Amino acid sequence: MKIRLAYTLPLLLSLLASTAAQAVEYSQLLADKSSLGFSYRQMNVPMDGSFKRFKAQLAFDPAQPAKASAAFEIEVASIDVGSAEGNSEVSGKLWFNTATHPTARFVSSGIKALGNNRFEVAGKLTIKGKTLDVSTPVSFKADGANGVFEGAFTIKRADYAIGEGMWADFGTVANDVQIKFRLLAAAKK
Amino acid sequence: MSSSRPGSYTRTAIRLHWLLALGLSATLALGFYMSDLPFSPAKLQYYSWHKWAGITLLLLAVFRLGWRLTHPAPAAPAGMPAWQHAASEWTHRLLYLLMLAIPLSGWLMSSAKGVPTVYFGVLPLPDLLERNVELGKQLGQLHGALNFGLLGLVALHAAAALKHYVIDRDEVLGRMLPFLNKA
Ligand code: HEM
Numbered sequence: 380m381k382i383r384l385a386y387t388l389p390l391l392l393s394l395l396a397s398t399a400a401q402a403v404e405y406s407q408l409l410a411d412k413s414s415l416g417f418s419y420r421q422m423n424v425p426m427d428g429s430f431k432r433f434k435a436q437l438a439f440d441p442a443q444p445a446k447a448s449a450a451f452e453i454e455v456a457s458i459d460v461g462s463a464e465g466n467s468e469v470s471g472k473l474w475f476n477t478a479t480h481p482t483a484r485f486v487s488s489g490i491k492a493l494g495n496n497r498f499e500v501a502g503k504l505t506i507k508g509k510t511l512d513v514s515t516p517v518s519f520k521a522d523g524a525n526g527v528f529e530g531a532f533t534i535k536r537a538d539y540a541i542g543e544g545m546w547a548d549f550g551t552v553a554n555d556v557q558i559k560f561r562l563l564a565a566a567k568k
Numbered sequence: 569m570s571s572s573r574p575g576s577y578t579r580t581a582i583r584l585h586w587l588l589a590l591g592l593s594a595t596l597a598l599g600f601y602m603s604d605l606p607f608s609p610a611k612l613q614y615y616s617w618h619k620w621a622g623i624t625l626l627l628l629a630v631f632r633l634g635w636r637l638t639h640p641a642p643a644a645p646a647g648m649p650a651w652q653h654a655a656s657e658w659t660h661r662l663l664y665l666l667m668l669a670i671p672l673s674g675w676l677m678s679s680a681k682g683v684p685t686v687y688f689g690v691l692p693l694p695d696l697l698e699r700n701v702e703l704g705k706q707l708g709q710l711h712g713a714l715n716f717g718l719l720g721l722v723a724l725h726a727a728a729a730l731k732h733y734v735i736d737r738d739e740v741l742g743r744m745l746p747f748l749n750k751a
Pocket residue numbers: 592595596597598599600603615618619620621622623625626667670671672673674675677678685708711712713715
């Protein structure tokens with residue numbers, strides 16, 4: 380027994396040390412290599428859009444998801460729905476009202492490992508001054524020195540009063556909006 | 569009636585003619601009306617209806633052209649000057665061309681603008697072009713210009729038909745409106 384322990388202990392220690400060395404905390408969002416998009420249905424036609432400008436505060440070590448956190452700030456006026464006419468419309472009062480609510484936010488409240496480099500990230504999403512709980516699956520993969528985080532989840536636009544008045548009816552623009560993200564982050568230097 | 573140039577159009581040809589005349593007028597009017605509307609759910613709805621109508625007209629136009637190529641039109645009235653004959657042939661050719669080119673340019677424009685067409689909200693049609701906003705604008709201008717071309721040609725076409733009826737007093741208009749020739 381003693382002999383075995385003497386052999387295995389250093390082995391165990393070195394194993395621990397190596398995983399510790401592998402652990403990387405991704406903390407710098409590479410905004411120009413990341414994308415934050417959404418898709419929705421208009422007259423049952425699948426449409427895509429995106430937000431061009433957003434910032435993040437990240438601390439994500441895939442080996443220690445419980446300690447990880449993520450917070451995003453999205454400049455709502457940087458939205459692109461595909462046409463100039465559409466872009467000026469959705470900035471207006473009935474949609475995002477960017478004059479009063481220039482920023483949308485997501486702040487994580489808990490991150491769970493699902494295994495296989497997949498995580499469940501729960502948090503609070505604030506759009507147009509309304510804050511609701513959301514959660515999204517996120518997959519992680521290392522890409523050289525960077526980490527790639529990808530996922531998608533669906534929100535209901537009516538929950539955030541996005542598209543009021545004449546737009547409130549879902550006949551033209553559907554209620555379901557899928558948010559899709561692909562984020563590239565660098566490790567802390 | 570055994571000659572390759574019969575004295576009248578087939579019933580199918582007559583029906584297609586008036587169906588397309590009605591459909592094209594309505595779709596053209598809707599096109600001009602909707603593009604001037606302020607952005608609204610109604611506008612988005614009209615755009616979709618316009619696209620569905622346009623694709624339907626494209627299908628009808630293809631069928632009609634096929635019918636025309638396999639069922640010759642009646643001969644021109646005897647004694648009609650050669651230039652009038654040539655003018656009518658070319659007007660008809662151009663009309664067929666526009667019946668195809670207008671909806672095709674609309675489809676191309678929609679593809680380039682990144683707004684795919686889902687026929688009647690159920691059948692997604694393939695995008696003919698990659699998304700390209702600049703090209704989409706140009707195709708939109710082409711779509712509009714072709715429609716002005718159609719308006720001009722239809723005016724000429726209708727004026728010629730009326731001239732046959734009122735001035736020449738021949739059977740040409742009645743071949744598309746058989747009740748006129750019966751009377
Ligand atoms: C024979 C059938 C068609 C006719 C007679 C027609 C006619 C017109 C007309 C007159 C306009 C207004 C042009 C202007 O404002 O300058 C228009 C606009 C438009 N058409 Fe068509 N069209 C047809 C088919 C189609 C098809 C098949 C599509 C798409 C699949 C389409 C898509 C559009 C769109 C998107 C606009 C608005 C352009 C803009 O926003 O400026 N059209 N059409």
